[in-house]
Amino acid sequence: MKRPMKIEQALRSALTGPGRQDVQQKVGWDDSQVSRFLNGGQGIVIDKIDSLVSAVGFVMVTCKYLDAVSTLGEVGMHCECARQGQGECSRRI
Numbered sequence: 001m002k003r004p005m006k007i008e009q010a011l012r013s014a015l016t017g018p019g020r021q022d023v024q025q026k027v028g029w030d031d032s033q034v035s036r037f038l039n040g041g042q043g044i045v046i047d048k049i050d051s052l053v054s055a056v057g058f059v060m061v062t063c064k065y066l067d068a069v070s071t072l073g074e075v076g077m078h079c080e081c082a083r084q085g086q087g088e089c090s091r092r093i
Contacts, residue, residue: 007058012038014056026055 014023015034024034027048036042044052053060081087 007053007056010056010058011052023052023055027052 014020015038020034024030027044029037033042037044
């Protein structure tokens, strides 16, 4: 099973990789601020959290939303029985 990427890993990668200048621009940081952030010497103000998280490709969703998408995928998208009008695969009528 693939291990999920943590936000910290994504931020470190984005702020040290080839696209770092784009991320820096989106949050308004210079090189010294990025360095302090990565070394734990600087935090992030609350009004920049969304910009930073978005810049590395993450979005916030609730667990309830992800559970719903998972359930729909399990019993809908891949269920040939339901597509053929025979109920869910695990609950044949």
